[in-house]
Amino acid sequence: MDEVLPEEFDVILIGTGLPESVLSGALSRIGKNVLHVDSNEYYGGSWASFNIKTFDKLMSETQMHQEDNSNPVNLEALISEDEEFLLMSASQQNLSNCQSYCYLSKQPDWVVATNVVEPNVVAEPDEVEISDDKDSPVDVATTAPTMVQKHSDTEDLSCRDVDFEERNNSDNDNEKPGVSDKQSGDPAKEKSTDNDSRNGQVDAFNNATSEEKLENASDQSSQADLPHKETPLFPFYEKFYENWRRFNLDLSPKVMFSRGQLVELLIQSNVCRYLEFRNVTRTLTVLSGENRLQPVPCSRADVFKSKFVTVVEKRILMRFLTLCANFEQHPQEYEAYKDRPFQDFLQSKHLSTKVQHFIIHSIAMVSEQTSTMEGLHATQKFLKSLGRYGSSHAFLCPMYGVGELPQAFSRLSAVFGGTFCLRRRVIGIVADKTSRAVKGVIDSTGQKIKCQHLVLDESHLPDICRSGFKREVSRAIYVTDKSVSPSETEEVSLITLPPVGNFPLYRVIEAGPLCCLSPNNYYVVHALTKPSCVDENAIVDLKETFHSAEKTMFAGTAAELEIANNNESDKQKPAVLWAAYFNMMSCGVNNDSLPGNVYVMSSPGFELGFDKAMNEARRTFEIICPDEEFLPRAPEPEEIVFDDEGYKSENNGNSRENPNEQPEAGNGDYMETEEDLQEEEEPDVQGLIDQEQGVGDHVSDGNGDNA
């Protein structure tokens, strides 16, 4: 393994989040010599996806100050007199208020233990030993503040993969009928271990601030003395973690507008070759005063099928959507409302409260107070995406999670010669004293690497270029035992929960095995909301923040439901088996202290799609390479030119005749002009009007500014 990197690059990028990776791919693609480093051992930064065990670990570690074990670098030797050194911040505080909980009972220890009276006593030294020969985790786990130490079994989770597997294997071995038969005859042991197994949860509840939870906890302790139920409602903790690798949990869940910039770029650049996608198959919301998730009719077909809107409402809704699709052509329709709230405009169009709700929260995805212009643009953007990949679908999501996207663009960069180095921390920037331009960076091995341009993700800003942190997004992730709204086929759902009382608006994405986000029979529910708290330093209990969303979507946690075993009321709703809460942070950039050839990429925010990140990458590319094409098409494998022999062309010929060959990407198929788009889109909306009314005030084409 080469440790030493080349000494000079055109562009150095620090951080492998999505905008940096897209930029990296674009720069390499046109021949720039690129170095891309990340201090993490994984790709994606704040855009990464993790398996569940890594996620638990992340939640327990992030609040700890990360010790830097590398040798101090002798800066004097590296920096000349006409240079200055800007120290990079050692810690990347992009997550805060992290907590994770598993609500499942451990497998009764009589299944596992053999000759042991007090199983936990044996288990502990064992665990310490396992973790001891690892580089870091034990200290972190044991010294972590109680705030973080919510997980009932953090020590276990700090073990490396192999150890974990071995433990699982031994558990499995002991599950053999003979073993359990032998052990199950001892009721005393059963009782005591049952108690032990529940301690974890009791801890979790004790740590929660909510009083209600404390009550539950004491209930639970008394319950724990009862003999174990024959058929547990939920899988055991061990069973649940058996498939820990098959979870892909996003730090920043998002969906792709089917006609958004990301999709166009993926196709145009051929990066889509590296990825697989699924449709978001339905949009759900909760109407005010109700406590039930309802499908939002988006497309013509949806509207016709919908049982929730009347015929009159359908007609008005479709007329309205037709207007929105080409609203620029009809300024007289909205002129008076331009600067007034979108809701006023909707009211003026005689849309019912219910339909207004659908449009504001689930189609435009704005708020009541958003201006009419913004609302119209947002609605149009949605309608443009609708139907591209399936009549009632407007969004796609990458399989295996959002974290695949930066990896795919990074691969493009590597394929065109980009140099990639994970686990490499840059300790500071070297700038010219007079021109203030960046000349290079110094990494933690003490190597000085020159560059013409430097791209940083926000969390890698030098301290003096920062202007304070703020909470950008509050997040919750749940693993549940069924969908929030079960249906015959597996769905991928986008859910908006409008603000109720003191609770904010929540945006929710639910997906499962179909998107390879979880093993079979489990679902992953991502919830996002905008933080309300002004004091950035206050410790926030995010469980409280998400209380209302949880009440709407879930029956309760597995631990709660096990106690209230016979409560039939919420059988339809899923149980929460595992949950994590955290804040995504962002920091302000102090542009005055930032050298001119340094470009800062922002952290993922609350926005639903990827346009912001794509714009950022594109804008930066245009500054660095003003006259070059942004992500031109990369060749198909069949197009790679093999100089001479007929041998090759024969192969090419074969594959082209291959009936299973994919049609070539990047051709005119998708590169319609705006006019084409309009023409293709209109029949969808127009058709409905025709069917409904027998008339169509046909609108000629228009071009939409994709806001």
Place this chain on the structure above:
Amino acid sequence: MASRAPQRPNNASPQGKICQFKLVLLGESAVGKSSLVLRFVKGQFHEYQESTIGAAFLTQTVCLQDTTVKFEIWDTAGQERYHSLAPMYYRGAQAAIVVYDITNQDTFARAKTWVKELQRQASPNIVIALAGNKSDLSNKRMVDHDEAAAYSDENGLLFMETSAKTAMHVNDIFLAIAEKLPKNDAGGTAANRPTSGVDITQGGGSNPQGGCCGRSQ
């Protein structure tokens, strides 16, 4: 089809079965991964092979008795050099060739860790072949043939010593993989998940009924 690029079902082919598989190359830098691919795909060898090819992946077909196997061959694109290979790389791979250099013991040790990594992270049915490359340099041999063969036996790997330079066993190792790959009705779907997702290159928007989404409701 479980390769990253969504495909139509292979058994739709009228003339015999064609199965497509994603095959990834793994191994330390400079053991000859790209050279093996270029030998197999192009029949060429360059003593000073550039480490990158500039391709997402290369394709080559192998004809078995009743089946045509089309390999989609992914090279590391140099991301292994600083141990920075993205997990996306071997996601959904149905076959892997782990390459080491028979003149370098360290590359064999590293190959073993790649095998372990695949056994942990890749799909459970993945077919793994171990290739001891540069077998033309047997006078500089540092890795014992029998040792590597025994290791492969223990781990259920195909094993061959290859030379991209002389072409020895290069076609053979791909052929052996082709033979070992499951070619069932699902068209070689080795990964245990539902059929492919949305082919985003197919959405012109002209088909509002969404023939490409595959999941009408």
